[in-house]
Amino acid sequence: MRRGIFFLLLLFLFAFSSFAQDQVFFTGFFPEAAITKKLSNGNKVNFKVENQEIIYRNFENPEDRWQFKHYRTDLMAFYDWKLSPLSSMALGLFYRIQDGSNSYRLIQQFAVLDRFRRFRMGHRFRLDQTFTPGETAEFRFRYRIALDVPLQGDEVDPGESYLVISTEPIFSLQDSELGLENRFVLTLGKLINSQQKIEYSVDYRTDGFFQEGFRTRLWAKIGYFYNF
Numbered sequence: 001m002r003r004g005i006f007f008l009l010l011l012f013l014f015a016f017s018s019f020a021q022d023q024v025f026f027t028g029f030f031p032e033a034a035i036t037k038k039l040s041n042g043n044k045v046n047f048k049v050e051n052q053e054i055i056y057r058n059f060e061n062p063e064d065r066w067q068f069k070h071y072r073t074d075l076m077a078f079y080d081w082k083l084s085p086l087s088s089m090a091l092g093l094f095y096r097i098q099d100g101s102n103s104y105r106l107i108q109q110f111a112v113l114d115r116f117r118r119f120r121m122g123h124r125f126r127l128d129q130t131f132t133p134g135e136t137a138e139f140r141f142r143y144r145i146a147l148d149v150p151l152q153g154d155e156v157d158p159g160e161s162y163l164v165i166s167t168e169p170i171f172s173l174q175d176s177e178l179g180l181e182n183r184f185v186l187t188l189g190k191l192i193n194s195q196q197k198i199e200y201s202v203d204y205r206t207d208g209f210f211q212e213g214f215r216t217r218l219w220a221k222i223g224y225f226y227n228f
Contacts, residue, residue: 024208024216025057025215025217026054026058026071026218027054027055027218027220028055028056029219030052030220030221031050031222032221033048033226034047034048034049035048035226035227036228037227037228043081043082045079045080046076046078048078049074050073051072052071053068053070054070054071055067072097072098072099075094076094079092086112086115087111087112088111090107090109090110091106092108093107094128103131104131105128105129108126108128111124118150119148119150120147121145124143126143126144128140136175138172139173140172141172145167146164147166148162148163149163156191158194159190160190161188161189162191163188163189164187165185165187166184167184168183168184168185170182177210178210179208179210180210181209182206183203183205184205185204187201195226195227195228196224196225197225198225201221203221204218204219205217
């Protein structure tokens with residue numbers, strides 16, 4: 001587990017040095033936590049909080065580049081319907097706190113899981129609508145594909161580690177303007193017990209493909225997840 005964390009740290013530093021000269025670039029720390037409650041009917045409710053703190057931004061003035069600044073906090077709640085052992089549907093509410101321009105979002109989601117002998121492949125389809133005061137609504141379509149691989153044996157047992165690799169293109173429409181973002185995440189996780197897990201991730205995001213001001217963001221993430 002320690003070697004895996006060290007590997008993620010090296011990858012983070014390499015990516016930092018490679019992309020720091022992009023037109024718009026910032027990096028920082030991204031803690032998250034989620035609680036999931038399984039209901040008697042087999043469905044689930046989920047609550048999640050994410051917090052993003054900027055450590056470095058490539059401003060022209062070198063004195064302004066290194067900083068520790070709160071970027072935003074996201075609060076989420078989902079109700080998840082189990083459609084089959086390998087598929088589910090969810091509706092979610094999202095609230096973002098960010099520098100006085102708070103916003104809220106409605107989310108519709110469908111997820112399906114493919115099981116193989118040595119790994120699992122998850123597919124997640126999302127539609128969301130974001131509403132910010134003083135701005136027109138933003139509509140997005142997201143598709144996330146994730147590969148989940150146990151690092152010991154064919155399945156992840158309590159005390160064992162796993163690797164998750166995912167990519168998620170996000171297509172958006174706002175003011176008749178199309179946007180594209182992509183998120184690539186490499187995660188090393190550990191199943192503490194049947195109810196808890198912890199994950200360390202490198203999260204690399206790019207957007208602005210169709211507009212001026214191409215932007216990259218690189219996050220060092222740590223997540224705690226509790227299920228009961």
